[in-house]
Amino acid sequence: MPDRIDQSIEITRRRFLAGSAMAGFAAFLAACGTQGQGSQAPSTGPETPGPTTTVAATEGPTATGGGTLNFANWIGYIDVSDDNKTHPTLDKFTKETGIAVNYQEAVDDNETFFTSDLQGPLGANLSTGWDIVVVTDWMVARLVRLGWLETINTANTPNFPTNLLEQYHGRSFDPDTNLAAPWQSGMTGIGFDKKKTGDLSSLNVFWDTKYKGKMTYLTEMRDTVGLAAIKLGVEPNTITQAQFDQSIAEIKKAVDAKIVRQLQGNSYVDSMASGDVIVAMAWSGDVLTLLVPDQTENQDFQWALPTEGGMLWTDNQVIPKGAEHKGQAEIWINFYYAPENAAAVEAFVNYVCPIKGAREILASDPDIANNPLIFPTDDMVARLHQFKALDATEEQAWSSAFASVAGF
Amino acid sequence: MERPRLRRLAPYLLLLPGLGWLLLFYVYPAVQMFVVSLWTGNITEGYQMTWNWGIYQQGVSTYWPFIVRSAEYGGLATILAFALGYPLAYTIAFKGGAYKNVLLFLVIAPFFTSFLLRTLSWKIILADNGLVLGPLKSAGLLSEDFRLLATPAAVVAGITYNFLPFMTLPLYVALEKVDVRLLEAARDLYAGPWRPGGTIVGAAVGAVIVALVSLILEVNPLVPAVIGGVLGAVVGTFLISEAFVRVTLPLSLPGVFAGSLLTFIPAVGDFINAELLGNPQSQMIGNVIQARFLKITDYPMASALSFILMAAIIVGVLVYARVLGTEELTGGST
CATH class of the missing domain: 3.40.190.10 (Periplasmic binding protein-like II)
Structure with missing residues (x-):
């Protein structure tokens, strides 16, 4: 044309x-x-x-x-x-x-x-x-x-x-x-400021009161719910309504205890850069591409795939x-x-x-x-999970449930 | 006999552009949104008109806490903007002298920057170890885990800052119109300075406002109330005299009315401040509507909530107008 x-x-x-x-x-x-x-x-x-x-x-x-x-x-x-x-x-x-x-x-x-x-x-x-x-x-x-x-x-x-x-x-x-x-x-896992947290590798960190108010979750429902599910031992690819509800309840615990400072999209990168956030649910490439170029002396940003597993998604x-x-x-x-x-x-x-x-x-x-x-190692690939495909009704109901736990 | 007819038509012709604008960009979308609110369905399977009036009841019962919170935050921001804006407008109007225009320009200067950028800059200034809190923390005045960002206080402060000019400008216009000769006459009639009284009233008003704000934001009100009291005392000492109470204040009420509406209405519907400066416990109804529209693609509920918010604001404003008296609404006292 x-x-x-x-x-x-x-x-x-x-x-x-x-x-x-x-x-x-x-x-x-x-x-x-x-x-x-x-x-x-x-x-x-x-x-x-x-x-x-x-x-x-x-x-x-x-x-x-x-x-x-x-x-x-x-x-x-x-x-x-x-x-x-x-x-x-x-x-x-x-x-x-x-x-x-x-x-x-x-x-x-x-x-x-x-x-x-x-x-x-x-x-x-x-x-x-x-x-x-x-x-x-x-x-x-x-x-x-x-x-x-x-x-x-x-x-x-x-x-x-x-x-x-x-x-x-x-x-x-x-x-x-x-x-x-x-x-x-990309993978969804733990982004952290190593100087302040030491090495992190377990999903339990997202419920750790030690980082209260210094932690963000993601606004993408599939990432945050997926990680919560994995923490509970639930396979995100086959997650049922009951398991979803449990995962939401698990997220709600951290939100109600004010461990979670905010739920953010890509802007968690800025919050980490300013030091307001030291632990974040993070996308694998961001920490390297967007944070490291600005890395200063007292910052040491890392990304880890949790030992329990992380989320895999494709654009x-x-x-x-x-x-x-x-x-x-x-x-x-x-x-x-x-x-x-x-x-x-x-x-x-x-x-x-x-x-x-x-x-x-x-x-x-x-x-x-x-x-x-x-190029993730075989060991990492084995720990990666994908989120179940949802039909239209489920999609709306689940994102709605997630929104209400996120505070809106 | 052409001229009288034309003259009769003139007001309507003058109304036409504004009316057309409102019809196209307000009435038409509003009607359409109302229609959408009565649909059921979802984005992939499509929507049908089902006259689902129940959604309004559902919206109110589910999201009532958000409407209340928005009204609280919007109301607090309005009171704070008034407490800041009134002395500011008063000073510019009566003591501004040759600098009046410069000072007014400074009031609106932030408007030359985008709303979003101004709010984002707060994230930098108020960062946990940033420009303001960093030094205070290293001096040991604040505990290490104290923070301003991601708190309800930051949301209210952000709204206050963003809408302050909407409060200040109408107040200025009203105060500027006050005839100085009336004040002179009042003084001649022994309405003189009111030193101890003004200080006490100022301190009390300052302390009460700040304590109220602290309580709603779940902050210990003691220290803030003392600070508010001191600031109020200073302002009250210079501002409040008998002439002020009997002449200036009543004459400035139309400005108070206009300013508080111009601040309160957009503040209640605001979502940017809560999104950027708030936490999961401080989201407002605007955030709910935005999420329903953009994230959950639940258009009927989003539309219904917009209407519920609109209705709530209209009712609130009518009550407010009633209480303050309709004469001030139309500027009848000047």
């Missing part, structure tokens, strides 16, 4: 909208005002993820180069050049394929992104303006349930799923492995229904699944790499190839 709008015009609007929970609605209004040039129906500029009235054919033509890719990802989730200005992997992609990438750190948390960017347009059969969106497993499952994803035409992607590690094939929400291409996996690249540049999205997925490209991202983000061959490429740097956060 040819690129129709000069992208420079649109940048400011996109920036302006980014991060706002009302972005979906605002973008809808904005899109009403931007008529495409010439004959085409109201068009979505490359920088405006506003809905359009046209839903592209599912069997979109394979782009051979050129065009744009609108890419929504999480913060700190791709390699950055030394001057913090560009993303080398994206530059390489553009150079090789001629496809410009509009890369935005637009996903702050799954639910908020769903509400602001996906639900409005997709619910009305419009395109979201995004071509690649990175969301967590359970959100992929919801999007599949709603029929809001494009199928990745694997004939166009020789590297995917060929280079995808075996354990990611045929997941319950994606039996044919053609809806979601894993971006990174996936998906193509929302009606994406205007589906062909370009497939070219990107194919590019990312080339081990040398995945390796370049991996070396920066410190999360678990789902792509075959990346480790061999990174072997030249033993620090990375032997980094258990990127």
